[in-house]
Structures are given as structure tokens and as C-alpha cells.
Amino acid sequence: MRNPKRVLAASTLVSEALVVFFATLAATALHREEQGRYLVAGGVLVLLCVLCAGLLRSRAGYVLGWALQVVIVASGFVVPEAFRWTMVGIGVAFAGIWWGCLHIGERVEREREQVARGLADRSGSEG
Template sequence: MRHPKRVLAASTLVAEALVVFFATLAATALHREEQGSYLIAGGVLALLCVLCAGVLRSRAGYALGWVLQVVIVASGFVVPEAFRWTMVAIGVAFAGIWFACLRVGTRVERERDQVARGLGERRGPDGA
């Protein structure tokens, strides 16, 4: 059975990886002097988002997800000035989405477990 929190969190990280990738391309177009640095940093961040989505079976995966949220918000301060506040806003928006997905996913899992326990109690020990 799928875990709603994991599905929501993984979806958020994959979407965030795409946004980071395209933002990296935009940053390199705006600041050609450091094009290589931006491509490497943005590529690593996007790859880490995708890899983190794959390790959400453990608490460490969720901790890494939080670290990525902080790093992505902070990365907005190293891009060209014309792009800075847009990147910070995007990072903050994804951090908010990440937080909401974890909260909602946890609540759905808890409620699903309560319903399953309630159905098990109503059926009785023999399953009938």
C-alpha cells in the first residue's frame, strides 16, 4: 500500500528538481561569467532532489529533504541580483509546499490507520 506522505514528498522533490534545473538555465543566461559554476551547483541540487525522493523510506530522507529546502532558499542569494528575490521566493514557496505535504501526508496516514483499526474491531477477531 502506498504511503501518502512519501508520495506527496517525492512528488514535491521531483517538481522542485525540475524548477531548480530550469532556474539554473535562467541564471546561466543572466550571468555568463560564472556559467560553469551555476550549471554544476544547479545540476547537483536538482540531482539531490531526485535522489532524496528515492530515499524517503527512512527518516534520513526527510531530514535530507529539509536540508535541501534550506539550501535551495539560500541559493537564491548567490544568483545574479536580477534573479535573486525570484529564486528566494521560489525556494520559500517550495519549502512551504514541502511542509504542507509532510503535514497532510502524516494526517492522512494517521486517519487511514484509525479507519483500518476501526474496521478491524467491527469485524471481530475471526474476520467476519
């Protein structure tokens, strides 16, 4: 059975990678003289999101995920001013989604364990 916390967190990171990719394209269109810088920074963030989704089998993946949330929110302050608060808002929204996915995933894991223990107790008492 799949780990619900990992599935939710990985889905969030992959979705975030797509949003960062499209935001990078928009930022380069708005600020032509910084195109190279934005493309490299956005590309690195996209790759880190995807890499982090693959690392979620260990605690390091979740720590990197939190670090990415901070970096993505902070990236809103280095894009063109016309795009700044949109990026900060997107970063904050994804940080909230990330937090929610981790907490909901942990709750589902606990409830699965309780159900499994209850079923084991029940089948043990019937035998």
C-alpha cells in the same frame, strides 16, 4: 497501499528538481561569466532532489529534504541580482509546500490507521 506522506514528499522533490533545473538555465543565461559555476551548483541540487526522493523510505530522506529546502532558499542569494528575489521566493514556496505535504501526509496516515482499526473492530464484533 502507498505511503501518502512519501508520495507527496517525493512529488514535491521531483517538481522542485524540475524548477531548479530551469532556474539554473535562466541563471546561466543572465550571468554568462559564471555559467560553469551555476551549471555545476544547479546540477548538484537537481541530483540531490532526485536522490532525496529515492531516500524517503527512511528518516534520513526527510532530514535531507529539509536540508535541501534550506540550501535552495539560500541559493537565491548567490544568483544574479536580477533573479535573486525570484529564486528566494521559489525556495520559500517549495519549503512551504514541503512542510504542507509532510503534515498532510501524516494526517492521512493517521486517518487510515483509525479507519483500519474501526473496520477491524467492526469485523471482529460481527464474527
